[in-house]
Amino acid sequence: MPATKVAAQDALGRVQAALGDKAVEPQVNFGQVDIACAPEHLVEVASILRDDPGLSCRFFTFLSAVDRSEFGDEGQGLEVLVHLYSPDHVLHVNIHVPVNPAAPVCPTLTGVFWGASWHERETREMFGIHFSGHPNLTNLYLPEDFEGHPLLKSFKLPSRLIKEWPGAKDPDEAAAGGR
Amino acid sequence: MAVAPGVRDASEVAEEISSGRLVTEEMLLNVGPQHPATHGVFRLLATIDGEKLVDAEPVIGYMHRGYEKLVEQRDYRQITNLVSRMDWLSNIQNELPLAMAVESLMEIEVPPRAQYLRVIMCELNRILNHLMFFASFGAELGAITPTFYAFREREDIQMAMEAATGGRMHFGFFRPGGLKEDVPRGFIAQALKGVRQVIDRLPDYENLLLGNEIFKQRTIGVGVLEKEVAYSYGVSGPIARGSGIDFDVRKDEPYLVYDQFDFQVSTAPNGDCFDRFWVLVHEVVESAKIVEQAFEGLPSGPVMGKVPRVVQAPVGEIYVRSENSLGELGMYLISDGDRRPYRLKIRTPSYNNVSALGHVLRDTFVSDMIAILGSFFFVLGDIDR
Numbered sequence: 093m094p095a096t097k098v099a100a101q102d103a104l105g106r107v108q109a110a111l112g113d114k115a116v117e118p119q120v121n122f123g124q125v126d127i128a129c130a131p132e133h134l135v136e137v138a139s140i141l142r143d144d145p146g147l148s149c150r151f152f153t154f155l156s157a158v159d160r161s162e163f164g165d166e167g168q169g170l171e172v173l174v175h176l177y178s179p180d181h182v183l184h185v186n187i188h189v190p191v192n193p194a195a196p197v198c199p200t201l202t203g204v205f206w207g208a209s210w211h212e213r214e215t216r217e218m219f220g221i222h223f224s225g226h227p228n229l230t231n232l233y234l235p236e237d238f239e240g241h242p243l244l245k246s247f248k249l250p251s252r253l254i255k256e257w258p259g260a261k262d263p264d265e266a267a268a269g270g271r
Numbered sequence: 272m273a274v275a276p277g278v279r280d281a282s283e284v285a286e287e288i289s290s291g292r293l294v295t296e297e298m299l300l301n302v303g304p305q306h307p308a309t310h311g312v313f314r315l316l317a318t319i320d321g322e323k324l325v326d327a328e329p330v331i332g333y334m335h336r337g338y339e340k341l342v343e344q345r346d347y348r349q350i351t352n353l354v355s356r357m358d359w360l361s362n363i364q365n366e367l368p369l370a371m372a373v374e375s376l377m378e379i380e381v382p383p384r385a386q387y388l389r390v391i392m393c394e395l396n397r398i399l400n401h402l403m404f405f406a407s408f409g410a411e412l413g414a415i416t417p418t419f420y421a422f423r424e425r426e427d428i429q430m431a432m433e434a435a436t437g438g439r440m441h442f443g444f445f446r447p448g449g450l451k452e453d454v455p456r457g458f459i460a461q462a463l464k465g466v467r468q469v470i471d472r473l474p475d476y477e478n479l480l481l482g483n484e485i486f487k488q489r490t491i492g493v494g495v496l497e498k499e500v501a502y503s504y505g506v507s508g509p510i511a512r513g514s515g516i517d518f519d520v521r522k523d524e525p526y527l528v529y530d531q532f533d534f535q536v537s538t539a540p541n542g543d544c545f546d547r548f549w550v551l552v553h554e555v556v557e558s559a560k561i562v563e564q565a566f567e568g569l570p571s572g573p574v575m576g577k578v579p580r581v582v583q584a585p586v587g588e589i590y591v592r593s594e595n596s597l598g599e600l601g602m603y604l605i606s607d608g609d610r611r612p613y614r615l616k617i618r619t620p621s622y623n624n625v626s627a628l629g630h631v632l633r634d635t636f637v638s639d640m641i642a643i644l645g646s647f648f649f650v651l652g653d654i655d656r
Contacts, residue, residue: 097523097524121588121589122375122589122590124590150499150502150503151502151505151507151518152502152503152504152505152623153505153599153601153618153623154505154601154603154616154618154623156603156616158605158614158616159614162607162613163605163607163613164586164607173603173616175590175601175603175618179502179516179517179518179523182523182524184590186590186603205503205504205505206500206503206504206627206630207503207504207505207506207623207626207627209626210622210626218339231332232331232332233331233332233335233655234332234335242337242340243339243340247340249340249341249344
């Protein structure tokens with residue numbers, strides 16, 4: 093069955109109708125639906141998005157996180173980011189789940205999408221977010237004795253602290269007379 | 272008949288086996304991290320009971336290079352060459368979603384000639400990638416001959432890419448806004464020669480494997496990936512299409528100028544090793560047809576849009592995806608207005624595809640393991656990025 097694309101505004105309406113007030117600040121961003129949701133609603137929201145016939149976001153694209161602590165002037169918090177896709181309706185939904193940066197916990201999606209397992213393990217080791225209910229939350233990439241969570245903004249690359257990047261990085265810094 | 276102490280009578284053991292009373296013990300078998308069927312450093316922790324795979328857990332991370340951290344320290348020009356190294360068989364395609372994401376945020380219009388040339392190079396790259404897996408899958412199942420043919424056909428296309436970009440592996444040719452430079456004289460003739468050879472000769476090669484009785488016995492009905500399982504793991508590319516999923520970003524959400532070309536999305540219904548390979552082989556011809564059509568319609572003009580001297584994406588976020596050789600390659604770019612990305616989440620096809628491998632391998636036989644591993648067409652650099 094060939095996929096038929098749903099217009100972005102129509103998709104937004106469908107998501108709002110299916111999720112009600114569990115979808116916070118729904119909007120359209122570059123043709124994709126963007127919603128925020130509280131961690132306690134995430135499993136329900138993902139299940140509805142997957143099972144609702146008008147949405148059927150059955151394709152698990154990715155799960156990751158964003159550390160927004162250095163974003164803009166005052167900075168923002170830590171969030172889990174889930175992207176689901178509907179192959180039938182060509183419809184994308186980005187779910188932003190803000191978590192508490194001091195003790196980040198988020199319920200696991202492994203009961204809704206099997207593919208979430210690896211993504212959650214990666215997010216746990218890279219951001220230190222605990223996924224409650226995950227069957228095997230061990231490191232995926234990093235050695236077990238690795239200290240720190242590399243993708244947090246507070247984690248600095250040691251080699252860059254010691255020595256600046258060698259050579260001119262920007263056209264403005266390049267020596268005059270070259271090109 | 273007397274038997275030595277400690278050795279059991281053979282007839283007694285035979286009786287236990289036939290009556291099903293034989294007590295077997297599970298054994299842990301380490302496959303890898305170095306194994307020719309894994310195209311990189313990949314370990315499979317297999318629990319086997321006799322010939323049966325009770326459980327199989329892929330262990331990855333031996334090549335993790337931390338690209339998502341590194342890109343936050345580099346500007347967009349530098350990242351092009353980093354992401355090129357993720358999937359080392361689809362290098363130029365890796366550069367595409369990054370360029371498209373930056374172009375969308377900065378509202379840069381890419382000239383038509385650059386768009387056509389991007390399509391041509393991506394499809395040439397897809398042919399190179401698929402021929403490589405055509406060769407290696409045959410070799411893994413014990414057929415050496417396809418390797419020589421595949422590499423011979425790759426050479427002309429490889430030379431065309433080398434003439435244009437200067438590299439045989441890492442091209443570094445796409446820039447936000449267009450291409451590094453126009454293609455050199457002779458590129459079109461060289462590339463067309465390559466794709467025509469592929470179109471002419473591929474049917475013969477197909478029969479080498481797809482028509483081969485031994486190949487069929489080792490692949491038909493082996494390692495079945497069900498449709499719903501594929502969705503749940505986010506499996507894309509030839510592997511998903513081999514499970515009957517009509518899912519191709521080039522058709523569903525055409526980017527560049529893919530909507531201008533006439534091509535088929537190959538799907539096969541059974542989800543076994545044979546169907547995955549069948550889809551892979553048939554995509555080669557479709558890619559070759561796209562290249563031919565793109566050369567016919569290739570417009571003249573500049574290959575670089577109006578791009579400021581310093582590429583600096585405005586505040587915003589965007590998810591951009593493209594159809595890589597092995598599936599959906601997506602990049603979620605968050606920019607805070609700097610010349611470096613604030614965060615770039617890279618969603619690679621092999622990562623999601625291989626996460627389903629444990630599920631498929633469960634309850635299969637050790638003798639089928641290599642066929643299943645090989646038919647998942649993954650590149651470790653793409654998983655470990």
